[in-house]
Amino acid sequence: MPELPEVETTRRGIAPHITGRRIEKLAVHDRRLRWPVSRALPEWAQGQTIQAVRRRAKYLVIQLERGYLLLHLGMSGSLLILPESTALDTHDHFDMVLDSRWTMRFNDPRRFGSLHHGKGTPDTHPLLRNLAPEPLGQEFDSDYLYDVTRKRRVAIKQLIMNSALVVGVGNIYASEALFRAKIRPGRAARSLTRMECMALVRSIRFVLTMAIRHGGTTLRNYVGAGGEPGHFRQRLYVYERAGQPCRTCGTKIKQRTQGQRSTYFCPKCQV
Numbered sequence: 001m002p003e004l005p006e007v008e009t010t011r012r013g014i015a016p017h018i019t020g021r022r023i024e025k026l027a028v029h030d031r032r033l034r035w036p037v038s039r040a041l042p043e044w045a046q047g048q049t050i051q052a053v054r055r056r057a058k059y060l061v062i063q064l065e066r067g068y069l070l071l072h073l074g075m076s077g078s079l080l081i082l083p084e085s086t087a088l089d090t091h092d093h094f095d096m097v098l099d100s101r102w103t104m105r106f107n108d109p110r111r112f113g114s115l116h117h118g119k120g121t122p123d124t125h126p127l128l129r130n131l132a133p134e135p136l137g138q139e140f141d142s143d144y145l146y147d148v149t150r151k152r153r154v155a156i157k158q159l160i161m162n163s164a165l166v167v168g169v170g171n172i173y174a175s176e177a178l179f180r181a182k183i184r185p186g187r188a189a190r191s192l193t194r195m196e197c198m199a200l201v202r203s204i205r206f207v208l209t210m211a212i213r214h215g216g217t218t219l220r221n222y223v224g225a226g227g228e229p230g231h232f233r234q235r236l237y238v239y240e241r242a243g244q245p246c247r248t249c250g251t252k253i254k255q256r257t258q259g260q261r262s263t264y265f266c267p268k269c270q271v
């Protein structure tokens, strides 16, 4: 599933190809996504110039002259920049044909992705309006984490994965950040000291930044046929490494189930 670094990688991959380009045609081949694509959207988007591509949580915000498009990759969505004449494939949902004669094509086998449009500022869209702070933004700092952990008995890993408190910290990056911060994933959130909150915020930022730098972990190709795979998997310390030696101390990495998700930690490095 694309997580924040994969979405940011996608954004960086598509932005140079679509920014400044005019939408010649938005062709919807299959409206069935998480929400059906509005029938009014293609005509509304046609002829508008793309001004910028931003990201909020795991949404891509494509800024147009008279509003914006809001795109979510869901569980299995991917974007490809292709020559306009490229034959359609199964699960291709829409094409955004540009005045460069290239098209941005969205493919989504599991159909949990979405495409919306809106006028005015994207921040007021119902899907974005109530989103928690960005993990790489200024609002998410050690004071913030310390405050939100005070009265919560929930495990710290579940807390940092709670998108009502901070957006876009998925299972892989939560596990890795907790390893770097030397905190066991099952610890009660409120047991964290101020120093530990500081270390955890720093680790979350570091892990996400590194993952973005290496093109994400899970995403395969996002641009053109020769799209580069994500290289971050080779740099994971604990995620999906159960039974293997800790890269720091050599102790076997443990796996537990926590909130229906697998979690991984080093019983020696993390307390």
Ligand SMILES: [Zn+2]
Pocket (backbone or CB within 6 Å): 246, 247, 248, 249, 250, 251, 266, 267, 268, 269, 270
């Ligand atoms: Zn260790």
